Amino acid sequence: MKDMxxxxxxxEKRGELIRVEEELSPELEIPAFLRRVMYSKAGAVLFERVxxxxxxxxxxxxxxGVETLKDALGVERLEEIGERPLKLFEGLPLGFSDKLSSLGRLKEMSAYLPKVVRKAEFTKNVIEDNPLDFIPAFKTWPRDAGRYLTYPLVCFSDPKEVNSISVYRVMLLDGERAVLHWQIHKRGSQAWRDYIEKNGGKMPVAIAIGSDxxxxxxxxxxxxxPLDKLLFAGFVRGKGLELYRLPNGVLVPANAEAxxxxxxxxxxxxEEGPFGDHFGFYDKPAERNELYPVFHAERVYYRDDPIYYGSVVGKPPLEDAVIGKAIERIFLPMMKMILPEVVDVNFPEYGVFQGIAIVSIxxxxxxxxxxxxxxxxxxxQAALTKVIVVVSEDINPHDINQVIWAIASFVDPQRDVLVIPNAHTDALDPAVPNPPLGSKLGIDATRKLPEEMNGRVVEEVEEDPQVLKRLEGLFKKYLGE
Ligand SMILES: Cc1cc2nc3c(=O)[nH]c(=O)nc-3n(C[C@H](O)[C@H](O)[C@H](O)COP(=O)(O)O)c2cc1C
Known part of the structure; x- marks a missing residue:
């Protein structure tokens, strides 16, 4: 799809868009409305008057929803997206004919490459005087420190010219300054540190709003x-992304609204925060003595009749639950490449993604x-997961009751539970006393092998197949099976 x-x-054609004609404020009103719509799974919303x-x-x-997303991206399984870049490396050439087939593959891959274009609709209008005052940023919760961009596409490259486009909340300070909340283990923070080491001075950054x-x-x-995120966008979209180079050198999606x-x-x-986060608590980085860099806005460009996009978070499951599920599926093929024993993974939406993961192997x-x-x-980023449960491949990690049965049946806590104290954890975790240090819990709920059972043999019950065969007719008659 071309753009937002x-x-x-x-x-709208699918009946999944609500148009709201009443004038509403981006401060608290629109966020509260969006949360209610999301909890009732009623679709997307377009606010006509702000x-x-x-x-x-x-x-x-x-x-x-995940099904809508699959249709929008034109895939039957979201895993297909993660498989696209990996296909490049699958069975690379040993002989001449293989070489030819991989040339064909490279050609196919070229469809995913980004392309720099000379024109972008958003260059039509420019504001240089207090550009941030023009943006209808949200105040999402009553005790948020102020107005935030909650789904900004923060674009930058590092000194090695690896490009990134990343969502980090941005707190507006005034018409020209804002604070970029890139957490320490994210690309933005790393690029910024590399700039400090290499150049000092200024790091060019651009924030795009609204894209496909x-x-x-x-x-x-x-x-x-160092996989380039602007290249990765092509794998997600199924087609290379068109980019526009700003005067400050930063590449941004040409289809951005602003x-x-x-x-x-x-x-x-x-200082940054407080901000009502996706666990459903106020995140207060100042209490952790965390400070974040200041972004200086020089100008804003925008399309005619611009459309702003912001996300709201809070207690799950909100919009980020759908995003988290999509990421779980897209990155499963890469996880399998690193750990070939992995069969499937579930980051349950109520586990807030970095809270709990269940992995079958x-x-x-x-x-x-x-x-x-x-x-x-x-x-x-899986490293931030607080609780991980590993189960054997016959257990479906998406069926929580099967997982509970596996924990009850295969876990001897002394043997199978790992607690790692003082590890780096998600700074947003509302449970730990000294974030970002916190402990991790690992539960090995896999079926145990004889070596792990000290010789004890436990026998699992199984139906007699002949008896089942004799009862087939009755199953059909009484259970319709
Ligand atoms: C709505 C929303 C808001 C987010 N806000 C932040 C944020 O403020 N800071 C942050 O480091 N990550 C935030 N994230 C998570 C990052 O977007 C995510 O970790 C992403 O992988 C970071 O990009 P990077 O890997 O390019 O650094 C947010 C995610 C969503 C869905």
Missing amino acids: REYLSWL KGYPEWRIAGNLFT IGTLLTAVSPVPY VIEGYVDVKELH KKRYPGHGKKVLNALWGTG
């Missing part, structure tokens, strides 16, 4: 560094469950 507008029209911002309309709840749904999804995806161009002065830090050797626990705690 085309996606909105597509949703109090205080007559130039704008506002879109919300664009991630209405595939690009919006890319920006929240934990794409492993773009704020500016820079981060690498030495300038500011093809178990081959004693201690295999613990190996997987440790590997996940060492892998990208």
Whole structure:
């Protein structure tokens, strides 16, 4: 889909878009409305009249559900997206004919490459005087510190010219300054540190607002560094992303509704928060003595009749639950590449994604469950997961009752439970006393092998197949099976 507008029209045709004609404020009113709509799974929303911002309309709840997302991205399984980049490496050439087939594959891959274009609709209008005052940013909860961009596409490249497009909340300070909340383990924070080491001075940054749904999804995806996120956008969209290079050198999606161009002065830090977060509590970075960099907005560019997009978080399951499920599916193929024993994974939506993960594996050797626990705690953003449960492949990780049965039947806590004290954890975790340090819990609920049972043999019940065969007719008659 070309841009956010085309996606909105597509949703409307499917009956998944609510148009709200009453004038509402982006401060508390629109966020509260969006939360209620999301809890009742009623679809996406387009607010036609925005109090205080007559130039704008506002879109919300664009991630209405996983099935809608699959249709929008034109895939039957979201895993197909994660499989696209991996196909490049599958069975690379050994002989001449293989070489030819991989050339064909490279050609196919070129469809996913980004392309820099000379024109972008958003360059039509520019404001240089207090550009941030023009943006209809949300205040999402009563005790939030102020107005926030809650789904900004923060675009930057690091000194090695690896490009990123990432969603980090942005707290507005005044018409020209804002605070970028990139957490320490994210690409933005790393690029900023690399700038400090290499150049000092200014780091060019741009914030795009509103794009096609595939690009919006890319920006929240934990794409492993140094894979270029602007390239990864092509894999998600099924087609290379068109990019526009701003005067400050930053590449942004050409289909954006608006773009704020500016820079981060690498030495300038500011307090951030409180902000009502996705656990359903106020995140207060100042209590952890965390400071974040200041973004200086130099100008905002925007399309005619611009449409703003912001997300609202709070107690699950809101829009980020759909996003989290999509990411779980898209990154499963990559997880399997690193850990081939992984069969499936479930980050349950009420577990707020970094809270709990359940992983099923093809178990081959004693201690295999613990190996997987440790590997996940060492892998990208999965490393932040607080509780991980590993089960054998016959247990469906998406069926919580099966998981509970596996824990009850295969876990001896002394043998199978790992607690890692003082590990790096999600700073938003409302349970830990000293964030970002917190403990981790790993439960190896895999079926145990004889070596793990000290010789004890337990026999699992099984029906007699001949008896089942004799009863087939009765099953049909009484149970309709
Ligand atoms: C609505 C929403 C808001 C988010 N806000 C933040 C944030 O303020 N800071 C942050 O570091 N990550 C935030 N994230 C998570 C990042 O977008 C996610 O970790 C992404 O992978 C980061 O991109 P990166 O891997 O390019 O650094 C948010 C995600 C969503 C869905």
